[in-house]
Amino acid sequence: MTAARNRELLALVPVAVLLTAGFAGVFAQENAQLGNLSLIYGAYFLAICIATHIFLRIRLPNADPYLFPLMATLTAFGFVMIYRIDETLARDQANWFVLGLILFALTVYFLRDYEVLERYRYTIAIGGLLVLLAPRLPGIGQQVNGAYLGVKIGPLAFQPAEFTKLAIVVFLASYLREHREVMIVGARRVLGVTLPPLKHFGPMLVVWGASMFMLVFIRDLGSSLMFFAAFLALLYVATGRFSFVVIGMVMFFLGAWFFAATVPHVHDRVEIWLHPYNEPQGNGYQILQSIFAQADGGLFGKGFGQSLLIIPGSHPPAQLLPAAETDTIYSLIVNELGLFGACGVILVYLLITARGFKVALLASDGFSKLLATGLTAVFAIQAFVIIGGVTRVIPLTGVTLPFISYGGSSIVANFVLLALLLLISDRARREAAEPAGRMAALGSPA
Amino acid sequence: MNRQIVKLFAFIVVLFGVLVGFTSYWSVFDAKALKEKEVNRRPLLEAQQIRRGRILAADGTVIAKSIGKGKGAEKRYVRRYPEGSLFGHPIGYSFVSQGDSEFERFHNEELVGEESEFSSILDQILGHAQEGNDIVTNLDTEAQRVALADLEEAGFGAVVAIEPSTGEIKAMVSNAPYDPNRVPYELKKLNLNTIETPLLNRATQGLYPPGSTFKVVTAAAGLESGVITPETTINAPGSLEVEGTPLQNDFNEDFGPISLDTALTNSVNTWFGQLGQQVGQDQLFETMEKFGFNSTPAIDLPNQGPESEVAQSGIYEEEHLLHRNDPVDLARVAIGQERLLATPLQMAEVAAAIANGGKLMKPQIWNRVIDPDGRVVDKLDPSVYSEAVSAQTAEELTTAMEGVVSEGTGTNAAISGVPVAGKTGTAETPGNEACGGGENENQAWFMGFAPADEPKIAIAASVECTEQFGNDVAAPIFRDVAETILNGE
Numbered sequence: 001m002t003a004a005r006n007r008e009l010l011a012l013v014p015v016a017v018l019l020t021a022g023f024a025g026v027f028a029q030e031n032a033q034l035g036n037l038s039l040i041y042g043a044y045f046l047a048i049c050i051a052t053h054i055f056l057r058i059r060l061p062n063a064d065p066y067l068f069p070l071m072a073t074l075t076a077f078g079f080v081m082i083y084r085i086d087e088t089l090a091r092d093q094a095n096w097f098v099l100g101l102i103l104f105a106l107t108v109y110f111l112r113d114y115e116v117l118e119r120y121r122y123t124i125a126i127g128g129l130l131v132l133l134a135p136r137l138p139g140i141g142q143q144v145n146g147a148y149l150g151v152k153i154g155p156l157a158f159q160p161a162e163f164t165k166l167a168i169v170v171f172l173a174s175y176l177r178e179h180r181e182v183m184i185v186g187a188r189r190v191l192g193v194t195l196p197p198l199k200h201f202g203p204m205l206v207v208w209g210a211s212m213f214m215l216v217f218i219r220d221l222g223s224s225l226m227f228f229a230a231f232l233a234l235l236y237v238a239t240g241r242f243s244f245v246v247i248g249m250v251m252f253f254l255g256a257w258f259f260a261a262t263v264p265h266v267h268d269r270v271e272i273w274l275h276p277y278n279e280p281q282g283n284g285y286q287i288l289q290s291i292f293a294q295a296d297g298g299l300f301g302k303g304f305g306q307s308l309l310i311i312p313g314s315h316p317p318a319q320l321l322p323a324a325e326t327d328t329i330y331s332l333i334v335n336e337l338g339l340f341g342a343c344g345v346i347l348v349y350l351l352i353t354a355r356g357f358k359v360a361l362l363a364s365d366g367f368s369k370l371l372a373t374g375l376t377a378v379f380a381i382q383a384f385v386i387i388g389g390v391t392r393v394i395p396l397t398g399v400t401l402p403f404i405s406y407g408g409s410s411i412v413a414n415f416v417l418l419a420l421l422l423l424i425s426d427r428a429r430r431e432a433a434e435p436a437g438r439m440a441a442l443g444s445p446a
Numbered sequence: 447m448n449r450q451i452v453k454l455f456a457f458i459v460v461l462f463g464v465l466v467g468f469t470s471y472w473s474v475f476d477a478k479a480l481k482e483k484e485v486n487r488r489p490l491l492e493a494q495q496i497r498r499g500r501i502l503a504a505d506g507t508v509i510a511k512s513i514g515k516g517k518g519a520e521k522r523y524v525r526r527y528p529e530g531s532l533f534g535h536p537i538g539y540s541f542v543s544q545g546d547s548e549f550e551r552f553h554n555e556e557l558v559g560e561e562s563e564f565s566s567i568l569d570q571i572l573g574h575a576q577e578g579n580d581i582v583t584n585l586d587t588e589a590q591r592v593a594l595a596d597l598e599e600a601g602f603g604a605v606v607a608i609e610p611s612t613g614e615i616k617a618m619v620s621n622a623p624y625d626p627n628r629v630p631y632e633l634k635k636l637n638l639n640t641i642e643t644p645l646l647n648r649a650t651q652g653l654y655p656p657g658s659t660f661k662v663v664t665a666a667a668g669l670e671s672g673v674i675t676p677e678t679t680i681n682a683p684g685s686l687e688v689e690g691t692p693l694q695n696d697f698n699e700d701f702g703p704i705s706l707d708t709a710l711t712n713s714v715n716t717w718f719g720q721l722g723q724q725v726g727q728d729q730l731f732e733t734m735e736k737f738g739f740n741s742t743p744a745i746d747l748p749n750q751g752p753e754s755e756v757a758q759s760g761i762y763e764e765e766h767l768l769h770r771n772d773p774v775d776l777a778r779v780a781i782g783q784e785r786l787l788a789t790p791l792q793m794a795e796v797a798a799a800i801a802n803g804g805k806l807m808k809p810q811i812w813n814r815v816i817d818p819d820g821r822v823v824d825k826l827d828p829s830v831y832s833e834a835v836s837a838q839t840a841e842e843l844t845t846a847m848e849g850v851v852s853e854g855t856g857t858n859a860a861i862s863g864v865p866v867a868g869k870t871g872t873a874e875t876p877g878n879e880a881c882g883g884g885e886n887e888n889q890a891w892f893m894g895f896a897p898a899d900e901p902k903i904a905i906a907a908s909v910e911c912t913e914q915f916g917n918d919v920a921a922p923i924f925r926d927v928a929e930t931i932l933n934g935e
Contacts, residue, residue, distance in 0.1 A: 334472075
């Protein structure tokens, strides 16, 4: 299946071109002349990509050829945007990118038989939830905008939620693979509503409880929303019961509504979302500036490096677009590249989602199918939660824009996510290519 | 499970579609409204990063320029007006926090160098910073100076000077003036000054009763409609009963049967009152409208919507303009009274139209736009606003108006060696609150053009709240400004 890898290699060329063009644009803006530094950056990035590609050629020759280039596109894009905001941040991000690829390689190397994850599903789930608590631990915990999202140990900071999302998806995929039949058969109608059997209602409640817990304890509305949505997506795919999804949604909204009324931080987030103009210089500042930046972008944007991020003449420098490298990076993209640029970014996310689901469709066993679905869904939902946040579709929260936002945990976790998807894909496509594999697949509960 | 996966994908497509929808809404459909939000300072902050083009007088005098402060991303530009209050009107001001006005606002796009989105993409790729264009105006620095000095002596009021053949505005002055450099510090104070109203451009927004200057329009309507010829005589008694109240000449002087020349030279009220009635409301309105009454002058100053800085002249009922079917006292309209109000710009346009053989040109302050590389990218192409009167009528009116200056009520407008055509006006405005409510307050006018045989300049001068007559305070201003412009030719 070298054809797939050749396609991957070809798809990487536009990535490098895009990156070089992007850096060139930023350089041209900042230095008024084109340095060859942009070419060096482009070449460096391309070299890393090609190394990864060669690694994939050896380890996963059958894996989906588009996923890696698509994600590399986003990373390249993110680099340019971050470089344009702050050079040192871009250097950090580059290091995280390399670390992410190392973890990617390790995952591919050691988890070739990823079913092993099923065996440790409870350990993984509990571990995933426990690290979520870390930000509340004294000494290492960090509070950002009222939410406990980060952990800082020495110079190393990370956001556990990024890793928890992988743990939860692994757990749910495994749990639902095992119990989906029973949940479908055992469902009964109560007062005209189809409910899952009581026995399995418990675990569902646990997941619900976990996301509510995050809402209250971690105060992270975004991650909470993301996890629960991924859970509902998996539940739906596993059981085919739309009513379960509806019940879950009702439960989530009732819970969120209750906590919005009682927990000040959650209440504020909702309040800002609904009435940003109440405090244009206070709480509403970020979302308003995010929208004003978009309004300023128009169809084609102002061009790479043209956006105004700091209020000129302000001492100390006052942010015109707060958190431009993380939360509001999408607004910066709209500002600089316009509606067309933003649509391009959304299209890339959509293509990744399509390829991810393609992997799920091709996979022959239930766990692989559910795992691929869950990973893809959580990735797409994460993009939706943050883009939706800065465009006022939903309340703005501190979730990162996968592969684009500045943030080590996000890059690393998402490269692990990519590794898992490619592992599943490699096996599924290999089996699809070999008739024997297909026969074997019939035996498993697909 | 595959069916569910496909459905889930479809759902995510919908979700992403919502994102595209919202992004489109903010970035395109609602963008204009968002940019105009008061809490949105982004457009202003961006605007001050662009070096706005200069505004120059016809002789190259710099009226407005932008000077840089700070460096790099901190770099921003601030507007300076080296001539201070001399060009405060009609140039206006442009500042980040205080906004913009008048010429600065109207020509904003050229001054900041805004081009189509496509060409700005090209600029982005090539790395060009956006730079503004310079605009050279028609304004004559000397004329502006003379007009302001004369007005400051005479009282609050305005002067407008137009080149009849092109519509080029050579001078536009409003007293009380203001210094645009002070706007960032005392805009509030300037706005609160309701007595001097220094921010009001009286030339385009000052609505005053035109008094006898309007008799020229009535005469034009009479000649155009054929109701009179220059030879037609109308009996002009000392007083005339109109709509229950007497319409009188100065000192109740009885002129007997006289023709247009005598009537205009002596500004005979009863003669023009009767002419107005004979001409009829339809014809009078038609002529007025051809001269630009009842419309916003086509000048390059903000003239649209609620923030318009150019007023319409006409017969006002409260805030509304009356039209040809509304009941008016025609005899008093004919002599510039009733509820008739006109701006100095409007009366200058009347003079300019007659001076230009009946053709009214669009009045324009700008002359040419010069890009940062020194190329002229746009140049004023004089265009006709309307054919107000025929060439013959214009000639007949000119003859009558020459009499006014040579032997009539406007002798102070005379320039030695140059024939001048014009008309005085002294509208009584007793009890005018803007003047402090005095009983002897007049609105003094002079409008005219010179040289009468080959007109180079048409001017209207108007002075508020004076106890003097048009010939005493307004005609000398006309003379000084006209002389300055003719000498500068």
